[in-house]
Each structure stands twice: as C-alpha cells, then as structure tokens.
Amino acid sequence: MAKKGLPENFLWGGAVSAHQLEGGWDKGGKGISIADVMTAGRHGVPRKITDGVQEGYYYPNHEAIDFYSRYKEDIKLFAEMGFKCFRTSIAWTRIFPNGDEDRPNEEGLKFYDDLFDELLKYNIEPVITLSHFEMPYHLVKHYGGFRNRKLIDFFVKYAETVMKRYKDKVKYWMTFNEINNQADADNDFCVFTNSGILFKEGENREETMFQAAVHELIASAKVVKLGHEINPDFQIGCMLAFVPLYPYSCDPDDVMKSVEAMRKRWFFGDVHVRGEIPAYAKAYWENKGYRIEYTPEDEAILKEGTVDYIGFSYYTSAVVAGKNEDGSPAEEGYGRLVPNPHLKANDWGWQIDPVGIRYALNVLYERYQKPLFIVENGLGARDKVEEDGSIQDDYRIAYLREHIKEMKKAVELDGVDLIGYTPWGCIDLVSAGTGEMEKRYGFIYVDKDNEGKGTLERRKKKSFYWYKRVIETNGEEL
Numbered sequence: 001m002a003k004k005g006l007p008e009n010f011l012w013g014g015a016v017s018a019h020q021l022e023g024g025w026d027k028g029g030k031g032i033s034i035a036d037v038m039t040a041g042r043h044g045v046p047r048k049i050t051d052g053v054q055e056g057y058y059y060p061n062h063e064a065i066d067f068y069s070r071y072k073e074d075i076k077l078f079a080e081m082g083f084k085c086f087r088t089s090i091a092w093t094r095i096f097p098n099g100d101e102d103r104p105n106e107e108g109l110k111f112y113d114d115l116f117d118e119l120l121k122y123n124i125e126p127v128i129t130l131s132h133f134e135m136p137y138h139l140v141k142h143y144g145g146f147r148n149r150k151l152i153d154f155f156v157k158y159a160e161t162v163m164k165r166y167k168d169k170v171k172y173w174m175t176f177n178e179i180n181n182q183a184d185a186d187n188d189f190c191v192f193t194n195s196g197i198l199f200k201e202g203e204n205r206e207e208t209m210f211q212a213a214v215h216e217l218i219a220s221a222k223v224v225k226l227g228h229e230i231n232p233d234f235q236i237g238c239m240l241a242f243v244p245l246y247p248y249s250c251d252p253d254d255v256m257k258s259v260e261a262m263r264k265r266w267f268f269g270d271v272h273v274r275g276e277i278p279a280y281a282k283a284y285w286e287n288k289g290y291r292i293e294y295t296p297e298d299e300a301i302l303k304e305g306t307v308d309y310i311g312f313s314y315y316t317s318a319v320v321a322g323k324n325e326d327g328s329p330a331e332e333g334y335g336r337l338v339p340n341p342h343l344k345a346n347d348w349g350w351q352i353d354p355v356g357i358r359y360a361l362n363v364l365y366e367r368y369q370k371p372l373f374i375v376e377n378g379l380g381a382r383d384k385v386e387e388d389g390s391i392q393d394d395y396r397i398a399y400l401r402e403h404i405k406e407m408k409k410a411v412e413l414d415g416v417d418l419i420g421y422t423p424w425g426c427i428d429l430v431s432a433g434t435g436e437m438e439k440r441y442g443f444i445y446v447d448k449d450n451e452g453k454g455t456l457e458r459r460k461k462k463s464f465y466w467y468k469r470v471i472e473t474n475g476e477e478l
C-alpha cells in the first residue's frame with residue numbers, strides 16, 4: 001500500500017531573501033552589497049550593474065518592501081497563515097559592511113537577533129541562507145569577487161560569526177543560494193550574483209567561473225564542518241536551482257545532449273553532496289585546457305564538509321536538442337534550447353511544468369539519498385486589486401496546487417524523503433531577475449509598482465486563505 005500523507009512535522013512556510021525585501025540598504029551600519037548596484041530591468045531588458053551606487057539611477061532593492069522596519073507586522077501575517085518555518089537570508093553587509101573587517105557590526109547582528117526572536121515567538125523555525133546574491137560590493141571592487149581565494153576566509157569568518165551568534169535560534173542553514181546558476185557563464189547577471197565577478201576583456205569566462213565555484217564549494221565545506229562543531233544539531237544544506245533539461249526527443253543525440261547539459265548543473269550538487277570533484281568535470285577541464293587550482297588540503301575539506309540536506313528551487317523545466325534544425329550538431333554545453341510544445345508559459349516565458357517537480361525530487365533523491373527541502377517554488381504574475389480591494393489570484397492557487405499534488409506523489413508513491421516546502425516570495429518582493437515589483441509571487445500583496453511608487457500597504461490575497469487551509473490540513477485539502 002502507498003504511504004499516506006506528508007510527514008507530521010513537515011515544514012510548511014515561505015521563502016524570501018534579505019536584499020529582495022528588507023530595504024534599509026544604508027541603515028544600521030550596513031555596507032553596499034552587489035544587489036545595491038543593480039538597476040531595474042524587465043522581461044527582455046537586463047538589469048544594469050553600475051560602478052557603485054550612482055546618481056540618476058533607480059535601485060529597487062534600496063527600499064524594497066521595507067521589511068527592515070515592518071518585519072513584526074509581516075511575521076504576524078505569516079503566523080496567521082500557520083507557517084512552521086520561514087526562509088530568509090542574512091545580509092552579509094549588515095554583519096561585515098565591506099567584508100574584510102576584523103570585527104562585525106553589532107547593530108546588524110542585533111537586527112537578526114530581533115528578527116529571529118520574533119519568528120520564534122510564533123514557533124516559526126528560521127531557515128537561513130548565508131549568501132543569497134548579496135555579497136559586499138567592496139569584495140568585488142578590491143578582490144575581484146570569488147575568483148580570489150581570499151574570499152574563502154572572508155566568507156568563513158562571516159559564517160562563523162553568525163552561526164555562533166545564533167546557534168540557539170537557528171537550526172537550518174544553507175550556504176550559497178542557487179550556486180549552480182552560474183553554470184551559464186555567458187550570463188553576466190548569474191555570475192555577478194553568484195560570485196561577484198565582473199569579467200575582464202579577453203578572460204575565459206567559463207574557466208574563471210569554475211575557479212570561483214571551486215572556491216565557493218571549499219568555503220561551503222569549511223562552513224559545514226565548522227557549523228557542526230558549533231552546534232551538532234545544525235542541519236546545513238546546499239541550495240541548487242533545479243531546472244530539469246529534458247531531451248527534445250528519443251533521438252540519441254538529444255538524449256546525450258541532455259546528459260551533458262545537466263552535468264554542467266549537477267557539478268555543484270555533486271561536490272556539495274559527495275565531497276569530491278567528479279570525473280566528468282576533471283575530464284572537461286583537461287579537454288578545455290582549463291587550470292583550476294585546488295590543493296590536497298582542499299580536497300580533504302570537501303570530503304569532511306558534505307551537506308546534510310539538499311535545498312532546491314523549482315520553477316520550470318527546459319528542453320535541449322542535440323542537433324540544429326539543419327541536422328548539424330548543436331553547440332556544446334546547453335545545445336539548442338527549444339520550447340516544450342506540451343507546456344504553457346507565464347508572462348516572463350517560464351514554462352509551467354508541475355510534473356517536473358516530481359521528476360526533480362526523484363532524480364535528486366536517486367542520485368544523493370539525502371533529505372530534500374523545496375525552498376522555492378511559485379508563479380510570478382501580475383495581480384489586479386479589485387474595486388472592493390480583494391485580489392483574486394486563482395492562477396497562483398492553481399500553480400501551487402498542481403505542484404503540491406506532484407510533490408505529494410513523490411513522497412507517497414516514490415518514497416522520497418522531503419523535509420518541507422517554502423514557496424518563493426510569500427510576500428510580494430523585488431524580482432531578482434528583473435528588479436520588477438510587479439512580478440509578484442506573494443500570498444500578501446504589497447502596494448508598490450515598478451517605478452517605486454505606492455504606500456507599501458499589505459493586503460491578503462485569495463491565496464492567503466487557501467494556503468492557510470493547506471497548512472492546516474498538512475496538504476490534504478488543496
């Protein structure tokens with residue numbers, strides 16, 4: 001007989017990141033982060049990265065939704081929905097404003113003490129990402145971001161500071177958010193947000209990215225090891241952006257291309273979970289003539305600092321073809337990305353694929369046999385406030401319902417060990433990819449538009465009441 005229902009202590013909640021909702025970018029001694037130098041874009045128009053904070057630009061993360069001063073009111077709403085956990089990140093720049101100081105900023109530490117206390121007051125378990133696209137900009141300018149090995153020590157020092165400080169308040173940690181986004185080294189935004197890297201003329205992007213990634217993986221392993229010494233009860237995970245890359249057809253060239261393309265993304269999880277550089281990566285580096293540096297001590301650390309669980313985001317899947325339309329072999333790497341004819345997309349072109357979440361849970365569990373935690377999932381959509389003030393976001397409910405159904409199949413029918421589910425942007429916030437406010441994910445509406453105008457007033461959407469009921473019934477009533 002099939003297993004029935006989700007585990008009793010299942011962690012229902014919501015997820016956000018500091019820079020996308022806190023605002024207060026220069027308050028409480030905070031330094032400038034990489035998110036503070038990104039302007040607003042929109043679908044098809046990339047965000048600009050400026051050289052420091054400059055006059056004449058609109059930076060949507062500077063104020064965001066002002067969670068910095070409104071967190072009590074917002075957490076009260078999360079508690080009303082029945083959240084068991086809340087995933088956010090610590091802004092590195094509140095703790096070490098430039099990243100290379102000797103001593104942390106007490107005012108920043110105090111802010112998170114208060115925030116975590118407020119969550120714990122309602123028995124909401126904090127789930128904390130250490131680095132969610134928000135490293136100090138100073139480390140980019142003066143050290144070249146994670147291409148520089150020195151960043152390992154800066155990150156470890158920051159992580160040690162907060163893990164010691166909050167050792168009795170926070171149990172669930174993750175090191176680097178969506179560390180595998182940068183697998184696409186041609187994407188400036190991904191490499192900047194993951195690693196704080198601005199490419200130099202003539203630099204081999206992929207080689208630089210791999211070196212930075214290896215530094216991050218070493219830093220992560222050190223932090224896992226250290227964290228377990230600070231508190232043996234800590235659960236420290238990695239965080240992967242899981243985008244299944246399906247083969248376009250049963251043509252063996254399509255199938256093999258999908259294996260190759262997936263490997264580019266698996267690399268990060270494979271090191272985090274297995275604690276060693278996979279053979280396929282070493283072969284790839286050698287064939288490309290890349291020199292990626294790491295020492296035997298680094299290799300030992302990777303082995304000692306493997307993660308306790310795998311946190312991942314899931315929004316969409318993609319399709320790769322091994323051949324071009326004229327039958328010639330597709331480019332190496334991701335091959336030719338083609339739309340999936342079986343799926344519809346949202347307004348930003350992200351195709352909606354609920355079965356993909358079951359697929360993701362299965363392939364991750366088969367590969368790693370470690371507990372899984374869905375720490376992001378959701379639908380970015382424009383919402384309309386009706387005359388009576390209500391927001392009828394049935395499309396969001398439908399998206400989440402279909403994904404939760406498939407998630408339950410993975411647990412009940414496939415035997416996957418799943419800890420929890422935290423939909424992304426449980427309160428409307430600034431989009432990471434575009435900087436827009438109007439790409440909304442929330443159960444709670446925030447009155448603010450793409451130009452930064454609005455009262456910041458909070459409003460419960462229809463999905464607020466729906467999700468409350470989902471949590472109450474442990475996912476039985478959808």
Ligand code: P53
Pocket residue numbers: 017020177178181241313315376380424430431432433434439
């Ligand atoms: P936005 C790319 C691909 C998949 C997930 O994204 C991504 C990205 C970067 O945009 O980001 C994650 O806001 C990320 C969050 C982000 C969320 O997905 O572009 O961890 O910070 O907000 C949704 O719609």
